[in-house]
Structures are given as structure tokens and as C-alpha cells.
Amino acid sequence: MTLPRSSGTQRALAEVLPAEILSAFDDRFIRSCDLVEEYVHRLAIGVFRDTGLAQACTQPTTVDEAVQRAGLVPAIASVPCSWILRTLAARGWIERVDDTHYRASAIPALDPEELVAAQEAHDPSCLPTYRIAALAAEYYPSVLRGDTTGEDALFAPDHIGTWLEYFSNANPLYAIVNTVGAIAAEHALPADGGTVLELGGGLGSGAEALLARLDTAGNGKSLAAYRFTEIVPAFLRRARKSLPEFRAGRPLSFTWLDIDAPFAKAGIEPGSCSVVYGVNVVHVAKDLAATLAEIRTALQDRGALVLGECIRPFADRPVYVEFIFNLLASFRAPLLVPAWRPNGGFLTPEQWHAALAGHGFERIEILPDIAALRDTYPSFLVAAITAHRA
Ligand SMILES: C[S@@+](CC[C@H](N)C(=O)[O-])C[C@H]1O[C@@H](n2cnc3c(N)ncnc32)[C@H](O)[C@@H]1O
Incomplete structure (x- = not known):
């Protein structure tokens, strides 16, 4: 398995970060950031398939066309689908044909669970973010089809404990x-x-x-x-x-x-x-x-x-956290x-x-x-x- 490597080091950061905050951005934290970003991107591959987007993008396709072909609700799905297509294209996992068109051919089979294991070994206190991202991935198809709202799905009473662990000072x-x-x-x-x-x-x-x-x-x-x-x-x-x-x-x-x-x-x-x-x-x-x-x-x-x-x-660059929050109307619109x-x-x-x-x-x-x-x-x-x- 090839995992991402931290592209910055604390030594490099010391030149631009005030001493007071430098210790918060230590190598351990930076490594966790790289791992979770890779995890979310791999989840996005699964969502790309599960929502029917992969099938919808076998020919050069705009976001709007992909949403329509996959039978998703444009008012809900346009922003998250644009995020997915831009992210997968930025990783080279699908092709960006021109400014507006994307094409998917051989999508790599990359297992997100490898990253969970790597994070567990590296720093398990970050795992609440993985659990929230996995929760979002699970609900993508039903939210984008309009069967439920992101708010109802993500904030259902039985998920409150997961959010408590996520919005926590114990989660670096x-x-x-x-x-x-x-x-x-x-x-x-x-x-x-x-x-x-x-x-x-x-x-x-x-x-x-x-x-x-x-x-x-x-x-x-x-x-x-x-x-x-x-x-x-x-x-x-x-x-x-x-x-x-x-x-x-x-x-x-x-x-x-x-x-x-x-x-x-x-x-x-x-x-x-x-x-x-x-x-x-x-x-x-x-x-x-x-x-x-x-x-x-x-x-x-x-x-x-x-x-x-x-x-x-x-x-113009998507941020990994948006994968989760793009399901919420208040966030995306x-x-x-x-x-x-x-x-x-x-x-x-x-x-x-x-x-x-x-x-x-x-x-x-x-x-x-x-x-x-x-x-x-x-x-x-x-x-x-x-x-x-x-
Ligand atoms: C990402 S959470 C951050 C919570 C808290 N600041 C923390 O760091 O633990 C965002 C918070 O904003 C609240 N929020 C969302 N929309 C709001 C609004 N229109 N007015 C006030 N609070 C809002 C949410 O309920 C949620 O508690």
C-alpha cells in the first residue's frame, strides 16, 4: 500500500508559524491530516460508484449531465457531485477532459479501510473524524436522491454520540x-x-x-x-x-x-x-x-x-472536510x-x-x-x- 507522505515538515513550518502555535502543528498532526485526506478521497471513489456517477461519466460529461443521468436531485446533488468530480480528477483517478467535462474509465480500487488501520496505528484519537466521514459516505446515495436530507440523516439521534466524539478537544x-x-x-x-x-x-x-x-x-x-x-x-x-x-x-x-x-x-x-x-x-x-x-x-x-x-x-480547490458538510443545505447553499x-x-x-x-x-x-x-x-x-x- 502506498500512503501519502506529509508534504510539510515542522522545520519548514517553523519559518512561517509563530512559535506559540507551532507545537499544535507537529509532525504527528500533519501526518494525520494527510491520512484522513486520503481516506476521504478513497471514500469518494465508493460514493462515485454507489450514486451511479461512475456509470454516468463513461463519456465526457458535465456535472449537471452526470447528476441528471444518475437520477440525482440537482438542487441537492450539484455541489457535492462537483466536489467529487473535481477531487477525483485532481487525484488523477478520473480524467478532466476540459474545463467542464469529466470522464471515468478505469477507476482505481483503493480500500479506505487501509487508512483506518494506518490512522489507528499512528494516532487513534483522530478516528472520530473517520467515523463521521464514513457516516456521510453511507448517506450520500439517499441524500443525493432526495430520499432524506443531510440534516436528518447525519443528525439523527443515534448519531449524536459520533458527533460528540468528533467535535471534541480529544480529537486532534x-x-x-x-x-x-x-x-x-x-x-x-x-x-x-x-x-x-x-x-x-x-x-x-x-x-x-x-x-x-x-x-x-x-x-x-x-x-x-x-x-x-x-x-x-x-x-x-x-x-x-x-x-x-x-x-x-x-x-x-x-x-x-x-x-x-x-x-x-x-x-x-x-x-x-x-x-x-x-x-x-x-x-x-x-x-x-x-x-x-x-x-x-x-x-x-x-x-x-x-x-x-x-x-x-x-x-478552485475542494477541501476534504467538504465531503461531509456538502450534505447539509445550510453549508452548501x-x-x-x-x-x-x-x-x-x-x-x-x-x-x-x-x-x-x-x-x-x-x-x-x-x-x-x-x-x-x-x-x-x-x-x-x-x-x-x-x-x-x-
Ligand atoms: C461545526 S459546529 C461547531 C460547534 C462549536 N463551535 C465547537 O467547536 O464545538 C457548528 C455549530 O454552529 C451551529 N449553527 C449552525 N447554524 C447556526 C445558526 N444559524 N445560528 C447559530 N448557530 C448555528 C450548529 O448547531 C453547531 O453547533
Whole structure:
């Protein structure tokens, strides 16, 4: 079996990463990133067959034609199928005939389970990401045919445990975004503490990482308030149960908030927050401009927005995590803005800059600097974005 090799080394990264975050991106982590990417790509071969796309692409075929021939629902399947065709073509597993046409002939038989075994041997704590990717692969045919929705399939009650293990600081492949986000948020907090508003706090792993970071960096005791918010009531209930126990004595409060609605509905006063914080959430905003406007209104003068985000290194290149989240309508189909949101899902560094600078933010920093890293290490996908209210 030929497995991918890490294309970057920590030594190379040391030239571009601040020392503070270098240890998070160690060789062990980088190797896991390479393994999981290969795993997802191999799952995509199976989905390509199971959805009928392989059969639909025996002649040069556009994405739309393939979707139609395979009997999939265009409104659901176009984005995920485009991802699959572009990914398999980028790997050389199918042919990209021209800008819009793909052809499949001899698709390689590559077993995803080899990667599970390799990851198990290398670092089993990353396996929750594999389980979520496998879950997505299982549901691709039924979701793309319109038999169920991605939301209903992936978030069925019996899968909550799998998500808990995935969105966890014990899963290095997910925890990295919390780590860089917490470092950036801690830097952004005023020296005398302040009020944090967390958006889409989910099951609480981002808050857990930030509160732990504030403990070690010494700012924790001076927090005036930590307002944890989330749209899914069950997640909010769980976070309410687990977080106060985890950080007893903190000024934590728990509120339902929809980032697609005015924050006033959740009782957020204009100018009341020192830091608005969101880990892996703001990219799902239906109308990103409207959400950025709400965030800006919530911030104090010169307050900061800090986002832990998966970043798309190159505008036209699919990212492996999208294999999972392309099944969700909220992820793949937001309001598009050609200049800085030409597609759903993740944004590039340049698109984040344009979105933030265009909506009343300044001093925009991306840590680590994905734009500087991407030629050396194109699989580097996670960063914290900090932007101050102009
Ligand atoms: C990828 S999870 C991240 C959860 C959490 N930040 C963490 O890192 O553990 C995204 C979260 O955003 C929430 N979310 C999705 N749409 C939302 C919306 N419109 N308003 C608020 N939260 C939303 C989801 O319910 C989910 O908890």
C-alpha cells in the first residue's frame, strides 16, 4: 500500500508559524491530516460508484449531465457531485477532459479501510473524524436522491454520540481549530478582561478550549461575562450542563441565538461585547454580510471578532472536510456574493479579507497565515481570523 507522505515538515513550518502555535502543528498532526485526506478521497471513489456517477461519466460529461443521468436531485446533488468530480480528477483517478467535462474509465480500487488501520496505528484519537466521514459516505446515495436530507440523516439521534466524539478537544483533527481560535481570542481580549459572545457554541468544545486557555494565560478571572449561544436547543442544554462543571465560578450564561437573525432577538445589546467568538460557525451564515453587520453592532468600539475557521487555501480547490458538510443545505447553499462568496462552504484568506474589510472591520489577521503557507503545505486548512471593529 502506498500512503501519502506529509508534504510539510515542522522545520519548514517553523519559518512561517509563530512559535506559540507551532507545537499544535507537529509532525504527528500533519501526518494525520494527510491520512484522513486520503481516506476521504478513497471514500469518494465508493460514493462515485454507489450514486451511479461512475456509470454516468463513461463519456465526457458535465456535472449537471452526470447528476441528471444518475437520477440525482440537482438542487441537492450539484455541489457535492462537483466536489467529487473535481477531487477525483485532481487525484488523477478520473480524467478532466476540459474545463467542464469529466470522464471515468478505469477507476482505481483503493480500500479506505487501509487508512483506518494506518490512522489507528499512528494516532487513534483522530478516528472520530473517520467515523463521521464514513457516516456521510453511507448517506450520500439517499441524500443525493432526495430520499432524506443531510440534516436528518447525519443528525439523527443515534448519531449524536459520533458527533460528540468528533467535535471534541480529544480529537486532534478537530481540536486544532479550537486551539488556534483560543490563542487568537485570548490575544484579542482587553487586558482588563471583557465580555465574550460565543456564536454557534455547539456542544461546547470551543468554549472549553478558550476557558482553559484563559486559565493558563491568566485572563480568565477578569472575564466580565461569557455569553455562550447556540441555535440547536439540545446542544445548548448539553453545553449548559457540562461547561459550568468544567469551569466552576465562571460568569457563564447560555442563550439561544440564530446568527441569521438580529442578535437583539437573543437580548444582545449593541456595543456590549469585547470579543465575538465563533468556531466553525460563521461560514454557514445564510447571508454573511448580514451576520457580519450583526456582529459589528454587538461589538464595543474597537472590539474584535475572532473566528476559528477551516480555510480554503485556493479558490478552485475542494477541501476534504467538504465531503461531509456538502450534505447539509445550510453549508452548501448560502447567499452568494461573486466578489467574496462565490460558493458555499469555506472561504479563502482573500475572501475573508474582502468580506470583513467590506463590512466595517479592520486590522484583519489570519493565524497561521494560510496564504503564506499554502504553496508549501496546501493541506493546511485551519486558522483563526481576527478582525477589529473599524
Ligand atoms: C461545526 S459546529 C461547531 C460547534 C462549536 N463551535 C465547537 O467547536 O464545538 C457548528 C455549530 O454552529 C451551529 N449553527 C449552525 N447554524 C447556526 C445558526 N444559524 N445560528 C447559530 N448557530 C448555528 C450548529 O448547531 C453547531 O453547533
